[in-house]
Amino acid sequence: MKFGIRKPNYKARFKARTTGKLKRKMKKAVNPLYGKKGMGFIKNPKKSIKSSIYHRTTVGVPSLLPESRPKRKSAKPPMAAPVRNTSAPQPFIAKYSPKTYNACGILLYIVGGFLALIGVLGFAAGGIVFLILGVLAIVWGRKYRKIFQALTYPAPVLQSPVPYQPAAPVQQVLLPSCTLSVSQFDIHKISTLRQLTDFVAIDTETTGLSPDKDRVIDLAVATIKDRKNIDSYSSLINPHCHIPEEASRVNHIYDMTVAAAPDFAAVAPQLLARISGQIIIGYNVKFDLDFLGYELGRIGLSAIASYIDVLPLSRRAFPGLKNYKLETVALHLGLLNPGSAQDHRALSDAELTVKVFFACVDAIVSAHEKSIADSRERRAQADAERREKYAASPLLDKTFAFTGDFTLGRENIESMAEKVGALTREKVSSKLNYLVVGDTRNLPDWAIERKLNKVDEFISDGNPIEKNNEAQYVQMINSAIETINLQPKEMN
Numbered sequence: 001m002k003f004g005i006r007k008p009n010y011k012a013r014f015k016a017r018t019t020g021k022l023k024r025k026m027k028k029a030v031n032p033l034y035g036k037k038g039m040g041f042i043k044n045p046k047k048s049i050k051s052s053i054y055h056r057t058t059v060g061v062p063s064l065l066p067e068s069r070p071k072r073k074s075a076k077p078p079m080a081a082p083v084r085n086t087s088a089p090q091p092f093i094a095k096y097s098p099k100t101y102n103a104c105g106i107l108l109y110i111v112g113g114f115l116a117l118i119g120v121l122g123f124a125a126g127g128i129v130f131l132i133l134g135v136l137a138i139v140w141g142r143k144y145r146k147i148f149q150a151l152t153y154p155a156p157v158l159q160s161p162v163p164y165q166p167a168a169p170v171q172q173v174l175l176p177s178c179t180l181s182v183s184q185f186d187i188h189k190i191s192t193l194r195q196l197t198d199f200v201a202i203d204t205e206t207t208g209l210s211p212d213k214d215r216v217i218d219l220a221v222a223t224i225k226d227r228k229n230i231d232s233y234s235s236l237i238n239p240h241c242h243i244p245e246e247a248s249r250v251n252h253i254y255d256m257t258v259a260a261a262p263d264f265a266a267v268a269p270q271l272l273a274r275i276s277g278q279i280i281i282g283y284n285v286k287f288d289l290d291f292l293g294y295e296l297g298r299i300g301l302s303a304i305a306s307y308i309d310v311l312p313l314s315r316r317a318f319p320g321l322k323n324y325k326l327e328t329v330a331l332h333l334g335l336l337n338p339g340s341a342q343d344h345r346a347l348s349d350a351e352l353t354v355k356v357f358f359a360c361v362d363a364i365v366s367a368h369e370k371s372i373a374d375s376r377e378r379r380a381q382a383d384a385e386r387r388e389k390y391a392a393s394p395l396l397d398k399t400f401a402f403t404g405d406f407t408l409g410r411e412n413i414e415s416m417a418e419k420v421g422a423l424t425r426e427k428v429s430s431k432l433n434y435l436v437v438g439d440t441r442n443l444p445d446w447a448i449e450r451k452l453n454k455v456d457e458f459i460s461d462g463n464p465i466e467k468n469n470e471a472q473y474v475q476m477i478n479s480a481i482e483t484i485n486l487q488p489k490e491m492n
Helices: 010-018 021-030 039-043 045-057 098-121 128-152 190-195 245-251 264-275 285-298 310-317 326-333 346-389 410-418 445-460 470-483
Strands: 199-206 216-225 228-236 279-282 306-309 399-403 434-437 466-468
Touching (some): 021 098, 039 045, 098 128, 190 346, 199 245, 199 285, 199 346, 216 264, 216 285, 228 264, 228 346, 279 285, 279 346, 285 306, 310 346, 399 445, 434 445, 466 470
Parallel strands (some): 199 279, 279 306, 399 434, 434 466
Antiparallel strands (some): 199 216
């Protein structure tokens, strides 16, 4: 037994001050008893007793020296006292982030289940120790999970004597008709896109990504008529719950920001007056409509509207962008200054969505018109080349239609007409010159009605349409070939 002054151990002092917090957290996650008082005695009773006596019979060198300098004050401002959460296991003070508690809880569940399995399989051979450790790990994991849930979904902060009503279950949400599929409003038609000048644009900011658990904290509706914004409505909304830091970092909306704001029930009449029966546009608008559906369902209201998502329109209009976030597309269009920070508030995002929407429509319509013009130009050039090449053909610009089965094959029959400057048509009309009829025994009634009977009606009305069989058609083609000095063998 030693008495007097301890010999300084600089190696141990350095190790004690450099052990990382992450390492300690990992050890605590694996072993809930890590760092607890009394663990040294359990691990090594002999060493623990000797150390206890040693620390009581000796004194350290630093304790004998006077303080040469005052303790350095931390540069960080003092943190506010941790707030007790009544929904968490008691007594409890949050020391770590919710993610840390969640990860530790899940890890302890896994470790506990594994240890319990070993204990059950080897119960007779001392597995009861593993079983007990597994049960303890599961208990601690359950505690950490409760802490995580309490931090993530805290009890609502009531600002009135009216008790807070929890979210209604999914089956009670009353907004199924507000989310019509895009296919019911055909935005693929260019004529439809041109007519989209009157609509409402919406955007929301929320406390999270789950409409059944999270709440709307900012709402904006912009009414557009003749491509002009005639009315804008926006309002902060008090969700009566804590706004997570992750959400606040994006939209810069905090608990104090919405403390005096109305709840959703107060702004719902303004919302319904603007969106009911209207076409709604938004950027990834299904996200916003899902949240509004849950919010309306909680207060027993509903609305009917159709929607158009601007996100797929931007992909169609501007292919090749690195991503299709609203800010990225707006920067590409020059609607935002490079380097400027987007505030991600509902009203500014809704108004920006309107500008992006019109830019997408203009780009799609312009590309379509250019495609039509290019197609017409190519067809005109091809027709000019064909007329020049087959100028001597008596069948130049004559139109042929075909029905039935042919011994030479349908493709060969049609290609013969093209090689003498004639045109082929799939459907019959009054402008048709020749109908070539093959073997019609295998034709269904509807095919006969569509072509043969239709041509007979045109002929009875005085239209000069001739009906020929396969042999007559081949003879006609060969005659035209001789006229333009082509050899019949080239038709094979």
